[in-house]
Amino acid sequence: MDVSKYKALYLQETGEHLSGIEAGLLSLEQNPGDSSVLDNLFRHYHSIKGMSASMGYEPMMRLAHAEEDLLDKLRSGALANSEAITSVLLKCLDTKKSLAERVRADEPLDIDVSSLLESLRAAASGQAARTAPFPAAAPVTGEQGLKLSSVMKVEGRLFDEVLAMVGDLFMTLSSFKTLTHGSRSIEFKNGVHQLGKTVNGLHDTIIFARMLLLEDLAAGLPRLVRDLAKETGKEVSLTTEGMDISLDRTILEGLGSPLVHIIRNAVDDGIEPADERKKAGKPLPATINIKAITRKDRVVIEVSDDGKGIDREKLKAKALTRGISAGKIENMPDSELLKLICLPGLSTAEAVTSISGRGVGMDVVKDAVESFGGSLEIESKRYLGTKIIMEMPRTSSITKALLVETSGEQFLLPISRIEKVIELETKELEAGFYEYAGTEIPVVSLAAALGIKEEPRPRRTLIVLDVKGTYGSAGKTLAGLVVDDFSDEIDAYVKPLLPPISKLREASGITVLGDGRPVFLLDVPQIISKALKGAKIS
Amino acid sequence: MSKKVLIADDTEFFRTALKDILSGAGYNVVGEAANGAEALDMAAALKPDLVILDVVMPVKNGLEAAKAISALNLPLKIVMCTSLGYEPIVEEAIRSGASGYIIKPLSESKVLNTLNSII
Numbered sequence: 001m002d003v004s005k006y007k008a009l010y011l012q013e014t015g016e017h018l019s020g021i022e023a024g025l026l027s028l029e030q031n032p033g034d035s036s037v038l039d040n041l042f043r044h045y046h047s048i049k050g051m052s053a054s055m056g057y058e059p060m061m062r063l064a065h066a067e068e069d070l071l072d073k074l075r076s077g078a079l080a081n082s083e084a085i086t087s088v089l090l091k092c093l094d095t096k097k098s099l100a101e102r103v104r105a106d107e108p109l110d111i112d113v114s115s116l117l118e119s120l121r122a123a124a125s126g127q128a129a130r131t132a133p134f135p136a137a138a139p140v141t142g143e144q145g146l147k148l149s150s151v152m153k154v155e156g157r158l159f160d161e162v163l164a165m166v167g168d169l170f171m172t173l174s175s176f177k178t179l180t181h182g183s184r185s186i187e188f189k190n191g192v193h194q195l196g197k198t199v200n201g202l203h204d205t206i207i208f209a210r211m212l213l214l215e216d217l218a219a220g221l222p223r224l225v226r227d228l229a230k231e232t233g234k235e236v237s238l239t240t241e242g243m244d245i246s247l248d249r250t251i252l253e254g255l256g257s258p259l260v261h262i263i264r265n266a267v268d269d270g271i272e273p274a275d276e277r278k279k280a281g282k283p284l285p286a287t288i289n290i291k292a293i294t295r296k297d298r299v300v301i302e303v304s305d306d307g308k309g310i311d312r313e314k315l316k317a318k319a320l321t322r323g324i325s326a327g328k329i330e331n332m333p334d335s336e337l338l339k340l341i342c343l344p345g346l347s348t349a350e351a352v353t354s355i356s357g358r359g360v361g362m363d364v365v366k367d368a369v370e371s372f373g374g375s376l377e378i379e380s381k382r383y384l385g386t387k388i389i390m391e392m393p394r395t396s397s398i399t400k401a402l403l404v405e406t407s408g409e410q411f412l413l414p415i416s417r418i419e420k421v422i423e424l425e426t427k428e429l430e431a432g433f434y435e436y437a438g439t440e441i442p443v444v445s446l447a448a449a450l451g452i453k454e455e456p457r458p459r460r461t462l463i464v465l466d467v468k469g470t471y472g473s474a475g476k477t478l479a480g481l482v483v484d485d486f487s488d489e490i491d492a493y494v495k496p497l498l499p500p501i502s503k504l505r506e507a508s509g510i511t512v513l514g515d516g517r518p519v520f521l522l523d524v525p526q527i528i529s530k531a532l533k534g535a536k537i538s
Numbered sequence: 539m540s541k542k543v544l545i546a547d548d549t550e551f552f553r554t555a556l557k558d559i560l561s562g563a564g565y566n567v568v569g570e571a572a573n574g575a576e577a578l579d580m581a582a583a584l585k586p587d588l589v590i591l592d593v594v595m596p597v598k599n600g601l602e603a604a605k606a607i608s609a610l611n612l613p614l615k616i617v618m619c620t621s622l623g624y625e626p627i628v629e630e631a632i633r634s635g636a637s638g639y640i641i642k643p644l645s646e647s648k649v650l651n652t653l654n655s656i657i
Contacts, residue, residue: 006551006554010551013549013551040596043595047549047594050549050621050643051549051552053621054551054642
C-alpha cells in the first residue's frame with residue numbers, strides 16, 4: 001500500500017487526536033476518575049496507534065500502544081489514576097507532537113522514546129505512584145507552546161503575498177485617483193471608481209480569510225498554566241472570555257510570546273503560594289482571567305490575576321538602582337510608575353526562578369504590542385492583583401489615515417485616534433492649552449516634537465487626539481496636536497519600519513503615496529508624550 | 539454486479555484507505571459510518587453485501603454493532619477490522635455472526651484476500 005498519499009489525512013486526524021488528548025488529560029486532573037474522559041482518551045490513543053502502524057511511523061505507534069495499554073488499565077479500574085500518571089502522559093504527548101512535526105517536515109523520526117516507554121510501562125504496572133513525582137514538562141515557551149495550526153501557516157504565507165500585492169494595488173489606485181482630478185473623461189473616472197470598489201472588496205476578502213479565532217491561540221494556555229503551577233507548587237486556574245473574537249493571523253501569532261510572558265509573570269511573581277493565600281483569606285485556586293473585547297476595529301485583551309499585586313516600594317527601589325533619579329520617581333504618576341516593570345532587567349521578583357528569569361519579559365511584551373500598533377497599560381492593586389491591558393488593531397496593514405502637513409513635510413495620523421480637526425488662528429494656540437469639550441487639553445506642536453523649524457503662518461490646524469486609543473479605564477486622554485494644514489483621508493497600506501529606521505519611535509510605519517513619496521504614519525502616544533516632555537523642560 | 543460494501547471506522551484515515559483499496563478492486567463502497575450506531579442505521583438502509591466494522595469506535599463499538607447488525611437478519615456478511623491485541627473481541631464477534639477479520643495495519647493483499655475468501 002502506497003501510504004504517502006495518506007500523509008495529509010494522517011497529520012490532520014493525528015492533530016485532532018493530540019488536541020483531544022491534551023484536553024482530556026487536563027480535564028482528568030480535575031476529575032481523575034471520569035469514565036467518559038477515559039474512554040475518549042483510550043480511543044484517541046488507539047486511533048493514533050492504528051494510523052501510525054499503517055503509515056510505518058514506529059516511534060509514534062510504540063508510544064501510542066503503550067499509552068493505550070495504560071489507559072485500558074485506568075478505564076477498567078485495574079489501576080488508579082494519579083498525578084504522576086497524568087504527568088507521564090503529558091510528557092509523552094509533547095513527544096508525539098514533536099514526532100508529528102517531523103512527519104510533517106519529512107524529517108526522520110529519530111526521537112528516542114525508550115525512556116518514555118519505560119515510564120509508561122512502570123506506570124501501567126503501578127510503580128509510578130511509588131516513585132518520586134515525575135518532573136513537570138519544561139515550561140512551554142511562546143515559540144513551542146502556543147503554535148497555531150501549521151496548515152494555516154502554509155496558506156498564511158500565500159495570503160501575506162496576496163495582501164502585499166493588494167497593498168501595491170492600493171498605491172497604483174491612488175495614483176489613478178490623482179489622475180482623475182485632472183481628467184475630463186467620464187469613462188476614465190468611472191473606471192477608476194469601479195477599480196477602487198474591486199480593490200477594496202479584494203482587500204476585505206483577504207483580510208477576512210486571514211482572521212483566526214483567539215481560541216486557536218488560547219487552546220495552548222491551560223497546559224501552560226498547569227505546568228507553571230506545578231513547577232512553582234501553586235494552585236492556579238485559568239478562565240477565558242471572548243475567545244471567539246478573530247484577529248489577523250500575524251497579530252495573533254505575535255501575541256503568543258507576550259501572553260506566555262504575562263502568564264508566566266502572573267504565576268511566578270503575582271500569585272502567592274497556597275498557604276499564604278489561605279492566611280490572607282483569599283480563594284484557592286488563584287485565578288488568571290484572559291478577557292478579550294472588541295472596540296470598533298480594535299481589540300482589548302486583558303490578563304488579570306488575583307495575586308498580590310505590584311509592590312510600588314520595591315519597584316521604586318529597583319528603579320533607583322537603574323539610575324532613575326529619586327525626584328523623577330516620586331513625581332511619576334502611578335500608571336507611569338507601574339510601566340517601569342517594562343524596563344529591561346527590572347523585575348520585583350524576590351528570587352530569580354527558572355520561570356520568570358530576571359524580569360525579561362515585560363519589555364518584550366511592550367515591544368511586541370507596540371510593534372503592531374497597539375499599546376500597553378498596567379493596573380495593579382496591592383494584595384488584590386494585577387491587570388495587564390493590551391489594546392491593538394484586529395487587522396494589520398490597511399489603516400485609514402489623515403494626511404497632515406507641517407513646514408512642508410507630510411505625515412499620516414491614524415483616523416482611529418482622531419477626535420476632531422479644528423482650524424484656528426495661530427494666536428489661539430499659543431497658550432499651550434485649548435478648551436475642548438469642557439476641559440482644557442494640552443496643545444503641542446508637531447514641528448516642535450519632531451525638531452522641525454516652524455514657519456510663521458496666521459492660521460493652523462489643531463487635531464484633537466485620543467492619546468491612548470479607544471481604551472483607558474480612567475476615560476480618554478485627549479491632547480491637541482498643531483499642524484499647518486491637513487488634506488485627504490487615505491487608505492494607507494502601512495509597512496512596518498525595518499532597521500535602522502525602526503528605531504524611530506515617533507513613527508509606527510511607513511507608506512508610499514500614489515505619486516511615489518514615502519510618508520511616515522505617526523505614533524500618537526509617542527509623539528504626544530515626547531512633545532509634552534519637551535514642553536515641561538522649556 | 540459489483541458487491542456493495544459499508545465501511546465503519548471512526549478515523550477518516552482508515553475509511554479512506556479502505557475505500558481506496560476496495561474501489562480499486564471493483565467493490566462498490568456505498569457508505570461510510572464513523573461509529574457503530576451509524577453503521578447499524580446504514581446497514582439497515584443501504585442493504586450492503588458486506589459490512590467492515592472497526593472494533594474500537596465511539597457511541598456503539600464494533601462488537602455491539604456486529605451483534606445488532608446480525609440481529610437484523612439481512613443477507614450480508616460482517617468483517618471485523620482491528621489492531622493486534624483484540625483477538626478475544628474478534629472471536630466473540632465471530633461467535634455472534636461475523637464472518638472474518640482483518641488485522642491492522644492494513645495492506646491491500648490482506649484486505650482483498652480476506653474479503654475474497656468470504657464472498
